[in-house]
Amino acid sequence: MAGYNVAHLLIIGLLFHLIFIYSVFDCYFTSPVVHGMSSFNVGYKEAKRLVLIVGDGLRADLLFEPNGFSAFPDTPDVVAPHIRSIIEHRGAFGVSHTRVPTESRPGHVAIIGGMYEDVSAVAKGWKTNPVDFDSVFNQSSHTYSFGSPDILPMFTRGAVPGVVKEWSYDEDAEDFTQDATKLDLWVLENLRDLFRNATTDPTLDHQLRSEKVVIFMHLLGLDTTGHSYRPHSLEYMNNIQVVDGIVKETEKLISNFFRDNETSYIFTADHGMSVIGNHGDGNPDSTRTPLVAWGKGIRGPLPDSIPSSHDSYSRPWGLTHLYRRDIEQADIAALMATLVGIDWPVNSVGVLPDVDPTRPGYLLPRNGDQSLAKAALVNAKTILENYRIQHEIKKRHKNFYRPFAPLEVPTKSGNPRRIEALQEIEDLILQSDWYGARATALDVITIGLEGLRYLQTYERTLLRTIATIAYAGWAAYASLFVFKPGGFPAARQSPVISATTFAVLASFWGLFFSEQAPWTYYLYVTFPCYFWQRFLSQILPLLKFSTLNVSPRHTWTTISRVCLVSAALISMVVAYTHRSIWSIGFLIIGFVWPLFWSSEERVHVAGSRWLWMTSCIITAIFPLLSVDKTETLSSILLGGTGMLLAGAFMIKQVARSASRSLLLVFYIQCSFIVITMVVTASSVRCLQAKAGLPLLNQISGWIVLSVSSLLPFISRVEHSTPMSKILMYFLGFGPCFVILSISVEGMFYVAYSMTLLCWIEVESSLRNAQRSKPENAQVYRFQADDLRIVLFFLFFVQVGFFGTGNVASVSSFYLSPVYRLIPIFNPFYMSALLLFKIIAPYIILSVVFATLTYQLHLPRFALFLNALMITDVLPPSYLFFSGSWLEIGQTISFFVVASLLLAWSGGICAGGEYLMADVLIRSPKFRVE
Numbered sequence: 001m002a003g004y005n006v007a008h009l010l011i012i013g014l015l016f017h018l019i020f021i022y023s024v025f026d027c028y029f030t031s032p033v034v035h036g037m038s039s040f041n042v043g044y045k046e047a048k049r050l051v052l053i054v055g056d057g058l059r060a061d062l063l064f065e066p067n068g069f070s071a072f073p074d075t076p077d078v079v080a081p082h083i084r085s086i087i088e089h090r091g092a093f094g095v096s097h098t099r100v101p102t103e104s105r106p107g108h109v110a111i112i113g114g115m116y117e118d119v120s121a122v123a124k125g126w127k128t129n130p131v132d133f134d135s136v137f138n139q140s141s142h143t144y145s146f147g148s149p150d151i152l153p154m155f156t157r158g159a160v161p162g163v164v165k166e167w168s169y170d171e172d173a174e175d176f177t178q179d180a181t182k183l184d185l186w187v188l189e190n191l192r193d194l195f196r197n198a199t200t201d202p203t204l205d206h207q208l209r210s211e212k213v214v215i216f217m218h219l220l221g222l223d224t225t226g227h228s229y230r231p232h233s234l235e236y237m238n239n240i241q242v243v244d245g246i247v248k249e250t251e252k253l254i255s256n257f258f259r260d261n262e263t264s265y266i267f268t269a270d271h272g273m274s275v276i277g278n279h280g281d282g283n284p285d286s287t288r289t290p291l292v293a294w295g296k297g298i299r300g301p302l303p304d305s306i307p308s309s310h311d312s313y314s315r316p317w318g319l320t321h322l323y324r325r326d327i328e329q330a331d332i333a334a335l336m337a338t339l340v341g342i343d344w345p346v347n348s349v350g351v352l353p354d355v356d357p358t359r360p361g362y363l364l365p366r367n368g369d370q371s372l373a374k375a376a377l378v379n380a381k382t383i384l385e386n387y388r389i390q391h392e393i394k395k396r397h398k399n400f401y402r403p404f405a406p407l408e409v410p411t412k413s414g415n416p417r418r419i420e421a422l423q424e425i426e427d428l429i430l431q432s433d434w435y436g437a438r439a440t441a442l443d444v445i446t447i448g449l450e451g452l453r454y455l456q457t458y459e460r461t462l463l464r465t466i467a468t469i470a471y472a473g474w475a476a477y478a479s480l481f482v483f484k485p486g487g488f489p490a491a492r493q494s495p496v497i498s499a500t501t502f503a504v505l506a507s508f509w510g511l512f513f514s515e516q517a518p519w520t521y522y523l524y525v526t527f528p529c530y531f532w533q534r535f536l537s538q539i540l541p542l543l544k545f546s547t548l549n550v551s552p553r554h555t556w557t558t559i560s561r562v563c564l565v566s567a568a569l570i571s572m573v574v575a576y577t578h579r580s581i582w583s584i585g586f587l588i589i590g591f592v593w594p595l596f597w598s599s600e601e602r603v604h605v606a607g608s609r610w611l612w613m614t615s616c617i618i619t620a621i622f623p624l625l626s627v628d629k630t631e632t633l634s635s636i637l638l639g640g641t642g643m644l645l646a647g648a649f650m651i652k653q654v655a656r657s658a659s660r661s662l663l664l665v666f667y668i669q670c671s672f673i674v675i676t677m678v679v680t681a682s683s684v685r686c687l688q689a690k691a692g693l694p695l696l697n698q699i700s701g702w703i704v705l706s707v708s709s710l711l712p713f714i715s716r717v718e719h720s721t722p723m724s725k726i727l728m729y730f731l732g733f734g735p736c737f738v739i740l741s742i743s744v745e746g747m748f749y750v751a752y753s754m755t756l757l758c759w760i761e762v763e764s765s766l767r768n769a770q771r772s773k774p775e776n777a778q779v780y781r782f783q784a785d786d787l788r789i790v791l792f793f794l795f796f797v798q799v800g801f802f803g804t805g806n807v808a809s810v811s812s813f814y815l816s817p818v819y820r821l822i823p824i825f826n827p828f829y830m831s832a833l834l835l836f837k838i839i840a841p842y843i844i845l846s847v848v849f850a851t852l853t854y855q856l857h858l859p860r861f862a863l864f865l866n867a868l869m870i871t872d873v874l875p876p877s878y879l880f881f882s883g884s885w886l887e888i889g890q891t892i893s894f895f896v897v898a899s900l901l902l903a904w905s906g907g908i909c910a911g912g913e914y915l916m917a918d919v920l921i922r923s924p925k926f927r928v929e
Contacts, residue, residue: 013423013478018089019523019527021465022520027225027459032347036389039346040378041341041378044374046209046339046371047209047262048296048340049213049215050336050340057270058243060095066317082248092294092300092302093319093322094326095289096289096327098272100281107329113135114256114350116592128563136342140158140213144216144446145165146218148168149168149170150170150825153166167194173186174220174814174824178692179690182222184220184239184243192251222236231273231274264295265298272285275627288313293335304323305323306915325362329348331352334345335350335377343380347386348382348619355441356438357372370434371901377422377429379445380445383445391407407447407448425441473531474874476535477532483820494537509522572795572798573898576790579624587616594613600766601803604768605769616755618755622803630742631816631817632744635741635746636738637681638746639745639747643737647673647752654720657720658719659717662724665728669728673731676735677738680701687819693820694822704739705739706733708733708734715728722919725919726848729843732748736837740817760852765856767857786862790864803841843915847912849914854916860913
């Protein structure tokens with residue numbers, strides 16, 4: 001090791017953590033899309049055409065439940081009377097269960113393609129699909145699609161040219177401040193125009209009247225309205241009524257044009273919506289969507305079964321006398337393909353509801369159970385064909401491949417079990433044993449899906465082992481920099497250790513090369529080899545040196561403190577799902593920790609102790625508040641007022657040493673906060689009144705937010721104390737927490753910032769009270785008390801995120817405030833504003849932590865070295881998970897957040913040092929070796 005180079009350590013650590021974030025996707029999610037499969041068809045059709053209507057963002061309960069909007073006077077008992085009439089008299093209904101992420105793109109891919117994209121694909125674009133996949137549209141003779149420009153283009157890419165035709169409105173029409181029902185009515189009007197044009201266009205008329213035709217209507221209004229006004233609003237109710245009217249009018253148009261009763265209808269939603277108007281996470285309100293099917297080939301309503309098909313969720317709907325048939329979202333593609341007699345999408349993993357002979361499905365086939373048995377066979381063939389291709393790919397590339405035994409074990413004939421299983425289904429059909437054929441097909445499909453899951457996560461054990469060893473190696477490597485005694489030289493490399501490391505690395509690289517593994521695998525195995533080689537080369541000389549210089553009592557004290565730190569880190573893991581633990585943490589650091597101060601320390605901290613306790617207890621309130629907030633202008637303005645009062649108090653503290661130009665900057669920043677409060681109040685009232693966002697308000701908001709946020713970075717005014725520089729950043733980001741707040745975020749920003757300022761004072765006073773410790777050591781030496789400071793730092797890093805949101809997704813941070821700046825749908829800029837709001841508190845934390853390090857007379861990054869050693873207790877624990885898709889999605893979020901913690905913490909430390917460089921002056925000899 002060429003010395004203990006901290007810069008080298010930080011760069012390696014940043015690369016390691018960023019690269020290993022991707023390991024969770026290699027571990028659990030690979031693209032389900034493979035090519036080369038044969039397609040299968042049931043050989044008959046139940047209907048000539050199918051109409052698919054998707055109400056984007058429609059919740060199942062609010063569609064089905066009577067009096068769902070009883071909070072508003074004069075509202076109808078049933079908001080969708082036409083759809084309810086279908087359910088009660090001529091159709092089948094149930095709940096379609098989606099998977100996370102509950103976004104429009106993966107939802108439509110599941111409905112139309114019959115597959116679930118890998119989770120990482122949701123970030124690859126809204127406009128087009130990053131992979132070519134088969135779909136119901138592609139297999140149709142003609143598909144006519146109407147709706148949003150964000151959805152329709154996904155299904156034209158890779159489709160047979162000329163098969164999928166689309167009509168979409170302008171992107172600028174997706175205005176969150178306007179009446180979104182216009183988007184849905186646009187779809188209906190263009191469908192009407194299509195039929196009108198067919199009366200004068202013989203080619204179009206012939207295409208429409210041919211078989212295997214699909215008409216797709218994407219109704220975005222509910223999603224837009226739900227984001228703007230939330231799903232329990234009067235506006236959302238009105239939008240449901242509009243959608244119900246569109247369904248009724250569409251039926252009338254279809255009936256008048258074709259006059260043949262050969263049309264099947266499917267009505268569903270891509271995802272639901274939480275009470276706060278967001279989606280994306282695994283909230284049950286987002287994963288449960290309505291499904292209603294009627295028309296040619298679809299059964300009518302059935303009496304409820306015993307035991308009942310209803311639960312506490314559906315009993316209030318007033319439909320308990322009817323059978324509720326739930327399905328998985330990808331099953332809809334299988335249902336649609338069967339209805340119109342097209343080839344099933346080759347990547348489909350959906351299960352036709354009618355395969356299960358023990359429960360009613362959705363079909364009413366012309367040939368009865370015989371048709372259902374044949375459809376079950378096609379379903380099994382589709383799943384096993386998908387499995388076969390992926391099995392052959394793995395077998396061809398893996399050196400020590402272990403096949404999926406339930407499908408690959410040889411039978412008496414020598415064929416794999418999967419081939420015999422299909423033959424068994426065919427034999428049962430030939431024997432007219434329709435029930436047995438369906439039951440056997442269901443077993444085969446279930447095992448086939450398990451086999452697909454096995455193949456798609458085949459490398460899981462290897463990757464989890466490598467990742468765990470890598471994280472442990474990183475912690476060991478980082479500990480060398482923390483516990484190394486001052487003046488201890490770097491040991492020479494051990495030839496044996498180096499040779500062993502090279503042999504292990506070469507073996508893995510050779511294995512990955514022969515298996516054509518992804519390039520990331522080479523990096524995954526390189527890092528642990530590097531970390532452990534460095535650690536093992538240094539640890540023996542270091543231990544020998546340490547045992548000669550460290551007393552046993554000091555060692556046991558350090559170990560006990562490390563145990564406490566580990567317990568605290570585990571509590572942080574639990575706090576990812578129980579936000580109240582952050583509040584408990586504030587009470588511990590605010591009230592319990594001071595109890596352990598010595599009498600001398602209490603004397604030194606006396607002036608700051610009560611401020612510290614008060615700020616902790618105030619900040620502890622916010623994690624206890626629900627993340628389901630409503631837009632409250634009074635709370636927003638109260639937050640702005642709190643910023644002004646805190647700013648005035650701090651200005652008074654620094655006024656004596658501040659120049660006139662600096663005071664002028666502070667007054668300008670306070671005026672920006674006032675202007676933002678006025679603009680925000682006006683914008684909120686206009687948006688709530690549905691008057692749209694005034695252009696003057698939009699321009700003013702952007703100008704104030706931009707100038708106020710940039711001012712602390714571009715100002716050339718000199719600061720005499722670190723406190724004045726911190727104040728400038730605090731006031732600079734104040735407008736952000738006014739214009740982008742929906743409720744109490746501004747008050748949280750004030751309480752959080754004040755707690756951080758008190759932390760500086762308390763820690764500085766405690767360090768001054770510890771006379772035995774040198775005030776100006778030129779080289780950093782580890783002190784057990786530094787672990788506590790680092791733990792506090794990590795606590796504040798995470799509270800900055802969890803204070804007003806949760807980790808399920810960024811969807812817990814509201815979109816509504818963004819409409820005050822961007823009323824037109826633009827996911828990139830909207831996400832950028834949300835991220836800016838999330839990042840802003842960390843600017844304050846970064847300058848506070850840099851100041852604290854300076855006040856404690858420590859070198860740059862001295863405390864961060866301790867953080868490097870302990871932060872990686874969290875990520876490996878999230879690599880070993882299983883359970884529902886909701887639990888898996890949440891755990892992935894946990895893993896990513898925990899992995900980013902170190903990189904983010906390093907960025908905070910580096911950013912704070914840079915931002916405070918002009919006021920924090922250290923001796924050039926002051927360093928970390």
